[in-house]
Amino acid sequence: MHFPALFVSHGSPMIALEPGATGAFLCRLGQTLDRDWGRPRAILAISAHTTARTPVLLGGARHEAIYDFGGFPQPLYELRYDAPGAPELAATVAQQLQAPVLDRGGLDHGIWTALRYLYPDADVPVLPLALTPMATPAELFQLGDRLQALSQDGVLVLATGSITHNLRLLMAQRPWGGTPSEDDPEMPESGAFRSWFADRSGDRDWEALMDYRVQAPNAVMMHPTDEHLLPWFVAAGAGGRDVAPRRIFEAVTFGCLGMDAYAFGPQAAALADAVK
Template identity: 70%
Template sequence: MNKPFPPLFVSHGSPMIALEPGGTGAFLQRLGRTLDNGWGRPAAVLAVSAHTTAREAVLLAADRHEAVYDFGGFPPALYQLRYDAPGDPALARAIGQSSGVPVYDHGGLDHGIWTALRYIYPDADVPVIPLTLTPHATPAQLMALGERLQAVAQQGVLVVATGSITHNLRLMMQPDASGRRLPEDAPERTESAAFRRWFAERSAALDWDALANYRSLAPSAALMPPTDEHLLPWYVAAGAGGRTHAPRRLHDAVTFGSLGMDAYAFGPQAAALADALADPLGAPVQEAEVTERSQRGSRGSAPT
């Protein structure tokens, strides 16, 4: 490791991203390459997702974490993909001791975690330590939780929070004017664009008070995330980065007209990561290459 890792928030969108990477899958693949080149491999990924919830924050310290198929109604091929990563019980206990977060010997990677990590680290060779989300906590409480985890970057741990910057499945499933289901590349709704723009602007302005009170201040806040859980992981990663440096939006995208796929970095290294990703000399990752690499990683991570 060359320097501490910037905590990250990435939008995972539909579970189908695991089969159809699109632009966000290509971004996540390049993100992994950029981290490898500039920061090295992390000792572990501390992952918090909208889909692993509990009444309190706990760290999961299994020796091995298998992919969990916590969804239904998708093509059979999606359930054949594997992403089974090692855990690190000793490191989980060390993080728990330093942060005051309880540790349990349970395992499993929900789809918000493994569909993102299969592009960032396709060989499933980086240990993962899941952190449960408390979905009824306030943004301020989750930022405070993240602040208790600031030291993990100094231990070579990469915090990856996953959710969706905007998430309204009802809007996504609405038919278009001809009665057909919205395509993935449908034009973005004005409400989605306004919400995502507000979030990026308040982040750049270091307006933590506004961000913590997005429900009452952000445009179309009741529509774009009608429930909080997919946005709440953002605040854990933000807290882990600290309040001194402005969050940087690394990826600006939307699918199905209203499912925001934005990604953010936090903390002192956020700007350096944003600059590295924007470097025109960095080779862009093509979608076909992303698919091939992620399939190779899935085959390689089957349990033994």
């Protein structure tokens, strides 16, 4: 089965307790994939929160949720997501990427908060691939390109981050007074960035997308550091240059935290239609 590659925005870890519109979408997305594509034989997951200087695979036989955050309500730390690992797939991907495999497990919150809605039974093997945050978008696209064969062989390539991510903006007092609320209206700067990214994606303007920090409006404001957007380029590479990325969900929380999701590759349009 040929799966579309995916990028989903995970936002705050609190999405695991307060799913909102994004959690509902992720549930619908998982159900749509099961219905129309079948269950993947494994998930290759790349997140903003598992990083290394070079690509590294976590090839442990079992994974548990990692609580890589602090200051949240106690019930969040009591949630579990115990999933099987994919050691055999790790060996195959290691050869494709010339990357080492660590015999260890663990799913950072960018991965498990998304997977608990996509595959709540935690019955799909997961292979985390560490993000190299010092790599350029073009280099990460090339990395993703080397994963295309996986998507064509029943593996779901899942990248997670946030389409916009500036925690200082999220925590700042609003001009109209009061503290941030999940239902705050979107900042114009956030809307301009998200629209630019969707438009350039629809045009397959890879040159502009890879140069987004220079060309996109408010890029540095929306991504003071870009590790939460970089997984997008890995998934895009796994989808290939020839097919336009499709934004399959859009939403904003706290006025500036974009929750958009994208699909890539030959199956992207079909998924966009099916998940509406």
